[in-house]
Amino acid sequence: xxxxxxxxxxxxxxxxxxxxxxxxxxxxxxxxxxxxxxxxxxxxxxxxxxxxxxxxxxxxxxxxxxxxxxxxxxxxxxxxxxxxxxxxxxxxxxxxxxxxxxxxxxxxxxxxxxxxxxxxxxxxxxxxxxxxxxxxxxxxxxxxxxxxxxxxxxxxxxxxxxxxxxxxxxxxxxxxxxxxxxxxxxxxxxxxxxxxxxxxxxxxxxxxxxxxxxxxxxxxxxxxxxxxxxxxxxxxxxxxxxxxxxxxxxxxxxxxxxxxxxxxxxxxxxxxxxxxxxxxxxxxxxxxxxxxxxxxxxxxxxxxxxxxxxxxxxxxxxxxxxxxxxxxxxxxxxxxxxxxxxxxxxxxxxxxxxxxxxxxxxxxxxxxxxxxxxxxxxxxxxxxxxxxxxxxxxxxxxxxxxxxxxxxxxxxxxxxxxxxxxxxxxxxx
Ligand SMILES: Cc1ncc(COP(=O)(O)O)c(C=O)c1O
Numbered sequence: 001x002x003x004x005x006x007x008x009x010x011x012x013x014x015x016x017x018x019x020x021x022x023x024x025x026x027x028x029x030x031x032x033x034x035x036x037x038x039x040x041x042x043x044x045x046x047x048x049x050x051x052x053x054x055x056x057x058x059x060x061x062x063x064x065x066x067x068x069x070x071x072x073x074x075x076x077x078x079x080x081x082x083x084x085x086x087x088x089x090x091x092x093x094x095x096x097x098x099x100x101x102x103x104x105x106x107x108x109x110x111x112x113x114x115x116x117x118x119x120x121x122x123x124x125x126x127x128x129x130x131x132x133x134x135x136x137x138x139x140x141x142x143x144x145x146x147x148x149x150x151x152x153x154x155x156x157x158x159x160x161x162x163x164x165x166x167x168x169x170x171x172x173x174x175x176x177x178x179x180x181x182x183x184x185x186x187x188x189x190x191x192x193x194x195x196x197x198x199x200x201x202x203x204x205x206x207x208x209x210x211x212x213x214x215x216x217x218x219x220x221x222x223x224x225x226x227x228x229x230x231x232x233x234x235x236x237x238x239x240x241x242x243x244x245x246x247x248x249x250x251x252x253x254x255x256x257x258x259x260x261x262x263x264x265x266x267x268x269x270x271x272x273x274x275x276x277x278x279x280x281x282x283x284x285x286x287x288x289x290x291x292x293x294x295x296x297x298x299x300x301x302x303x304x305x306x307x308x309x310x311x312x313x314x315x316x317x318x319x320x321x322x323x324x325x326x327x328x329x330x331x332x333x334x335x336x337x338x339x340x341x342x343x344x345x346x347x348x349x350x351x352x353x354x355x356x357x358x359x360x361x362x363x364x365x366x367x368x369x370x371x372x373x374x375x376x377x378x379x380x381x382x383x384x385x386x387x388x389x390x391x392x393x394x395x396x397x398x399x400x401x402x403x404x405x406x407x408x409x410x411x412x413x414x415x416x417x418x419x420x421x422x423x424x425x426x427x428x429x
Contacts, residue, residue, distance in 0.1 A: 024418050029364060029365045029405075029419060031214070032408050033410045035299075039295045043294060047291030059290075066297070069294060078226070084221050085188040086120075086223070087240075090281070091240055091283060092208050093184070094124075095206065100182075103127060103155060106127050107155065108130065108155060111134055112374050112395045114375050115188070130387050132146060133390050137329060138165060148390070156183065161193065161200055165330060169200060172203065188215065191217065195335055201226055205228055216303055217296035219292045221289070234246045238278045239280045241284060242276065243276040310340070310407035310416050314419055317416060317419075327348060342407060347401045353402070365418075367403045369404075370398050405419055
């Protein structure tokens with residue numbers, strides 16, 4: 001215990017160093033940065049000490065606590081912790097499509113403006129992406145266009161809430177129910193946001209989340225799958241854990257063993273812990289990641305609030321300086337409460353994005369493009385079998401003229417004001 005306390009004290013000394021004074025033009029204003037406090041350090045150190053004491057490294061009670069806390073935030077839906085948001089997406093699509101007939105040759109509606117981790121699992125599951133445009137400045141799909149894109153081969157809808165901006169998840173859920181197709185929400189960029197009074201992630205089944213260090217809360221690497229469907233949860237858990245049989249308790253093990261005796265050629269006494277129901281992966285996290293997740297999740301609303309303040313502060317700063325004439329500032333669809341991932345911008349009036357971005361970078365303000373842009377244009381997809389549901393006018397526009405800057409909670413009004421000032425100068429050069 002003494003050593004544990006020393007460790008915590010030593011690590012706490014790091015905290016003041018991670019909050020250095022802001023020097024305009026010198027302090028790097030990163031695109032993303034996790035915010036840790038004493039509670040994070042304490043639980044992380046405690047879980048690490050426990051790992052060495054028990055001489056085991058893997059999933060344990062912290063994972064179960066994190067999944068339970070996550071599930072409570074989402075009205076008791078089942079939560080499954082995995083080692084990344086990308087893994088959560090692969091798991092989600094594999095679990096959904098494993099139980100579906102007619103996947104081969106079927107299509108899945110999804111946005112052309114996306115991240116590879118959203119579209120790759122769709123392709124890997126044997127579905128053809130049918131690409132939707134997004135609106136500007138909302139970055140969300142138009143329901144008329146979605147309805148028009150549906151054809152006899154549509155099997156599902158998968159949408160990412162791009163940089164936190166909500167898609168019309170309630171309407172998409174409704175449409176998916178009407179068509180009897182699946183609806184998956186990729187909430188990797190948007191945890192903490194809501195639409196029509198319900199948290200993002202509560203509409204899709206399944207829904208997925210990422211806790212990569214650039215996201216609203218972090219476990220280093222990590223992701224979560226959320227579902228209300230007990231069978232889907234079982235399948236996802238089996239697929240996460242090499243394909244092992246999943247049972248809730250020992251009694252169930254015995255029943256499964258009997259089932260397997262009927263359906264497989266394994267010897268009757270074969271250990272049920274090594275019976276494989278599905279052709280699985282290994283997407284398991286370890287407990288120290290979950291420990292951090294527990295303390296980070298407690299701070300989610302505080303972080304989201306800070307991100308909103310930073311968004312408003314930068315948006316006001318740009319409007320006050322008249323820079324909103326030359327830049328499209330994001331505006332979510334009605335009914336949204338955004339958990340901002342970043343501050344997306346699109347240059348207007350023939351301005352060159354490259355010039356604006358270089359000026360910002362030269363002042364130590366980091367920028368990134370809006371995810372992968374139009375996925376059709378990325379080298380890895382040049383031979384991909386996509387169909388377009390419509391013209392991708394806004395997607396192409398964002399690919400050519402869009403970028404984002406950071407607004408994470410380690411930034412405050414001073415930093416946001418500096419970004420507004422530098423952006424306003426950059427668009428007038
Ligand atoms: C929309 C979206 N989905 C999925 C992911 C993948 O998450 P991870 O980095 O945890 O694998 C990302 C990127 O982080 C993303 O932006």
